[in-house]
Amino acid sequence: MGCSLHDFAPGKEWDLKLFETLFGIPLELTQEFETIFHDLGYIESTYWPERFVNAIQPGADLSGVCDRFNAWRRMDGGYKAGYELADGLVLAIERTGVDGECLEARNPAPVLSEAG
Numbered sequence: 810m811g812c813s814l815h816d817f818a819p820g821k822e823w824d825l826k827l828f829e830t831l832f833g834i835p836l837e838l839t840q841e842f843e844t845i846f847h848d849l850g851y852i853e854s855t856y857w858p859e860r861f862v863n864a865i866q867p868g869a870d871l872s873g874v875c876d877r878f879n880a881w882r883r884m885d886g887g888y889k890a891g892y893e894l895a896d897g898l899v900l901a902i903e904r905t906g907v908d909g910e911c912l913e914a915r916n917p918a919p920v921l922s923e924a925g
Contacts, residue, residue: 834865837875838902845894857895864902874901 821827825843828834846857865871878901882889889897 833871835871835875838871841875841878841898845891845898848891849895850891853892853895860895860899861902864899866903866905866907868907869902869905870908871902871905874898874905877901877905 825839826836828839829836842857842861846854849857878898881897881901882894
């Protein structure tokens, strides 16, 4: 995601904290994005930034997304990678409301279980 900063903060593409300052995306969520990006294959990784950004609802409070995502990731022994992680993170983002709460349920596991 760092390369996305080039137009907004030339020379500071390495500073992922700027995503919170500029776009309201928490650092932890940006780091999850980066981890998944590097875990995907070349073709898949070219679509990942657009998929990630399109999942964010305008005005959504993304501060609790990583907590729900990590709870889901620990289910079933905790090993998930690549597409499965991407699907889970997108689903967690899409289901986050303006108040930061999960739109379908308070418990993340049943809501995210359809992602994998």
